[in-house]
Amino acid sequence: MNRVFSHPQLAIVVQMRDVLAQAGIDAHLRNEYAAGAAGELAPIDTWPELWLARPRDTERALALIASVQQQSDEPDWQCASCNSDSPASFDYCWRCGADRRAGR
Ligand SMILES: [Zn+2]
Numbered sequence: 001m002n003r004v005f006s007h008p009q010l011a012i013v014v015q016m017r018d019v020l021a022q023a024g025i026d027a028h029l030r031n032e033y034a035a036g037a038a039g040e041l042a043p044i045d046t047w048p049e050l051w052l053a054r055p056r057d058t059e060r061a062l063a064l065i066a067s068v069q070q071q072s073d074e075p076d077w078q079c080a081s082c083n084s085d086s087p088a089s090f091d092y093c094w095r096c097g098a099d100r101r102a103g104r
Contacts, residue, residue, distance in 0.1 A: 003030075004061045005050040011094040012087070013048040019068055025061050026053035 007013050010032055020027045030049040052061055074088030081098040091100050 002052045002055050002058050003049050004052055004058065005065050006047045008047050010048045013050055015087075015090055015094055016065060016068065017050055019064060020050070020057075020061055023060065023064055025057045025064070027051060027057075027061065028053060 004027070005013065005016050007016075010029075013029060013032070017027050017029060028051050030051055031046055032048050052058055068089045076085040076087055077100060078085055079093035079096060079098050079100075080102055082093060082096045084093055084095040086092075086094050086100070092098065093100070
């Protein structure tokens with residue numbers, strides 16, 4: 001398997017997995033329980049990671065991730081339901097799953 005993505009915030013890694021899943025790319029989380037036990041950012045070697053099930057998906061996965069990260073230069077948006085901030089590249093609130101455009 002190939003590791004394609006890692007981030008100190010588990011929610012970001014989970015969302016990236018969902019982006020890949022929507023494109024038909026099967027990916028798995030690793031280290032998902034390593035972070036956040038003390039409410040602190042984990043050291044880089046224990047960041048939650050995203051691994052591909054099929055190596056042949058690597059090129060597509062990296063392209064998708066790059067495009068998502070490009071969009072994340074935009075400011076975060078605030079969820080109308082739970083007031084959490086989500087990255088601009090997310091269409092749904094990472095915390096409660098509410099649609100970004102709901103309540104606007
Ligand atoms: Zn929310």
